[in-house]
Amino acid sequence: MNLRRVYDDHLFPRLVDLTLTDPLVGSWRRAVCDGLSGDVVEFGFGSGRNLPHYPADVRTVSAVEPSDVAWSRAGGRVDAFARRGGRVERVSLDAARIDLPDDSADAVVTTWTLCSIPDLGSALEEARRVLRPGGELRFVEHSLAPDPSVARWQRRLQPMWGQVAGGCHLDRDIPSLLVDAGFELAVGQQRYISSVPGAKVVGWFVTGTALPQ
Numbered sequence: 220m221n222l223r224r225v226y227d228d229h230l231f232p233r234l235v236d237l238t239l240t241d242p243l244v245g246s247w248r249r250a251v252c253d254g255l256s257g258d259v260v261e262f263g264f265g266s267g268r269n270l271p272h273y274p275a276d277v278r279t280v281s282a283v284e285p286s287d288v289a290w291s292r293a294g295g296r297v298d299a300f301a302r303r304g305g306r307v308e309r310v311s312l313d314a315a316r317i318d319l320p321d322d323s324a325d326a327v328v329t330t331w332t333l334c335s336i337p338d339l340g341s342a343l344e345e346a347r348r349v350l351r352p353g354g355e356l357r358f359v360e361h362s363l364a365p366d367p368s369v370a371r372w373q374r375r376l377q378p379m380w381g382q383v384a385g386g387c388h389l390d391r392d393i394p395s396l397l398v399d400a401g402f403e404l405a406v407g408q409q410r411y412i413s414s415v416p417g418a419k420v421v422g423w424f425v426t427g428t429a430l431p432q
């Protein structure tokens with residue numbers, strides 16, 4: 220038995236599902252999903268915890284998610300979304316290669332996922348490709364903190380953190396990476412989710428809208 224695979228493939232997706240729940244982050248999910256309509260592509264769909272927050276005007280959600288465990292844990296939320304008249308389909312395992320036509324989405328949504336995508340540059344190109352003219356990328360992510368002392372700890376802890384957190388990067392400056400990929404940003408909230416020093420390292424949250432230029 221390969222313990223590394225057991226942890227990465229089975230245990231970690233369950234930990235994520237049990238951690239990123241509404242009591243902790245529901246208000247961030249609501250802000251990201253607010254006002255969306257039409258066809259949404261969700262990078263890092265996870266266990267579907269954004270589904271209850273999509274407005275009724277969202278018709279389809281194309282899920283991009285590599286983890287079979289996370290996807291299987293989404294079942295109840297996918298069924299509930301269908302009962303509301305929407306449809307969810309898992310279209311791809313990697314945001315760097317999405318099996319959807321050009322100009323086919325009204326929005327790309329990503330919640331705490333850009334930190335974990337290995338080939339982020341290609342994923343952001345894919346986001347631009349699938350978005351229809353006028354479409355937008357909505358995000359809430361944890362990012363490199365603005366305080367030098369916190370950022371120093373993020374860089375220090377990164378080698379170990381990446382090993383235990385599914386390849387997550389504490390030290391990605393998500394807003395800058397979006398700008399570098401050709402998006403114009405309207406940043407919404409950005410703040411630490413907790414003032415506890417340890418929590419700051421994983422808890423500089425940034426939310427907003429990114430428009431392809």
Ligand SMILES: C[S@@+](CC[C@H](N)C(=O)[O-])C[C@H]1O[C@@H](n2cnc3c(N)ncnc32)[C@H](O)[C@@H]1O
Pocket residue numbers: 235239262263264265266268269283284285286289312313314315329330331332335336337338
């Ligand atoms: C921290 S979890 C967040 C899950 C979900 N977005 C949420 O808000 O609960 C990060 C997610 O990104 C997914 N992921 C990792 N690599 C990915 C890739 N290359 N393309 C798309 N998703 C990926 C993981 O499997 C995981 O479900």
